[in-house]
Each structure stands twice: as structure tokens, then as C-alpha cells.
Amino acid sequence: MASSKNITRFWEWGRKIICVGRNYADHAKELKNAVPSEPVLFLKPPSAYVTEGSPILLPFYTTNLHHEVELGVVIGTRGVAIPQESAMDHVAGYALCLDMTARDIQDQCKAKGLPWTLAKAFDTSCPVSEYIPKERIPNPGNLRLWLKVNDQLRQDGHTSHMMFSVPFLISYISDFITLEEGDLILTGTPKGVASVQEHDEIQAGIEDIVNMTFRVGRP
Numbered sequence: 001m002a003s004s005k006n007i008t009r010f011w012e013w014g015r016k017i018i019c020v021g022r023n024y025a026d027h028a029k030e031l032k033n034a035v036p037s038e039p040v041l042f043l044k045p046p047s048a049y050v051t052e053g054s055p056i057l058l059p060f061y062t063t064n065l066h067h068e069v070e071l072g073v074v075i076g077t078r079g080v081a082i083p084q085e086s087a088m089d090h091v092a093g094y095a096l097c098l099d100m101t102a103r104d105i106q107d108q109c110k111a112k113g114l115p116w117t118l119a120k121a122f123d124t125s126c127p128v129s130e131y132i133p134k135e136r137i138p139n140p141g142n143l144r145l146w147l148k149v150n151d152q153l154r155q156d157g158h159t160s161h162m163m164f165s166v167p168f169l170i171s172y173i174s175d176f177i178t179l180e181e182g183d184l185i186l187t188g189t190p191k192g193v194a195s196v197q198e199h200d201e202i203q204a205g206i207e208d209i210v211n212m213t214f215r216v217g218r219p
């Protein structure tokens, strides 16, 4: 029923997706970006969501679609200017997420000093796993994240290498943008990003907590 919202299907709520960029020094370096002194933020619309069983669609205007595996944090309680000390009280749970990125378009945007919207916010640019209740992840700063393409390991990172922790990010973001129940924060990707092609199979996981599989297709 449309009126009975269930946080385990947060992607159906139409809420914000707030993404953090360059939160792992090894990834900032692989793209020759400076390691930031404050979090880099951008947004995806809720139309970017895709769940297992549906394909990730290659936008027609890119020839270099990259995968970025990321820990997603699902907000459970609204907050503004949340102190770091109570930030975790606002977390309902987690999801494994991909920040699909049209890298060639992002490079053009960066060169022109323009926003990344078409590189980051297109339909299916935010594949998500099933919802992971908070109790299953006692410490979001101590998780191995991995991603394979056609069975080859491409990304193998650890959230202990984040420059800005989950509580810090919640506090920082909520100074500018009200966090609401059902919002999702993507916490940035470790190194190993690379391109995918039509028909590729992407598998990703968080330790033995969750794993997910997506195919890449054409619209």
C-alpha cells in the first residue's frame, strides 16, 4: 500500500541521495584529484535508484561508464545541525551502493567548471542492495567493500580508510541540508574504479553481510 512506508524499501520513498566524493585518498589520487580538506558533496535524484533484477543502463552519451562501490547510510530520524556525538542515533541502517559515473562526461564538466549532474545523476546511476538493519553493522568504519566485474576483482577497499567518518559526514551534511527519514548518504569509493560495457556482470559485497549482482544493459 502506498501509504505504509517501510524503511526497508527506502528507495521507494522519493528522498534525497547525498553523495560524498573523494573520501578515500587512494581513489582521489588515482583520478589525480587533490585530497580534499572538507567533504565534496553532490546529489542524485531518487529516479537514479535501481534494485537487483533490473539492469544498470548505459547512458547513450558516454563511452566510459565507471563503477564506484560505496557504503550507503540510510537515515532514520530527521535532523539539522546534528552533533557528531549523536549522529549515529539518526541512522536506521545501511545499503551497499554503486555510484555509477559517466567518467568522460565528468572530466568534461570538471574542465569547464560545470556541475556533474549528467555524469552522476542519470537513471539507474544508483544501484542499491537490500536494506541492512543497523544492528548488522556495529561499526560502519570497519568494513571490507569489494566489487568484481565478470568475476574479476576490481575494487577491494576498507571503510577504515575513509577520510571523513560516517558520524562526521552526518554532522557535516546536516549543517547545510536537513537530513530526513529515508535519505541515503553515499560515503565515497575506494580505488579501483574502471569502466563497464554492455552485458557485463557487476557483483559487489560487504564482507559476508550482503552481496548483490547487476547486469549492464542499454536503454
Ligand SMILES: O=C([O-])CC(=O)C(=O)O
Residues within 6 Å of the ligand: 019, 020, 021, 022, 023, 024, 027, 031, 068, 099, 101, 106, 187, 188, 189
Ligand atoms: O567521481 C568521483 O571521483 C567522486 C566520487 O564520487 C567518489 O570519490 O566516490
Ligand SMILES: [Mg+2]
Residues within 6 Å of the ligand: 019, 020, 021, 068, 070, 099, 188, 189
Ligand atoms: Mg562516488
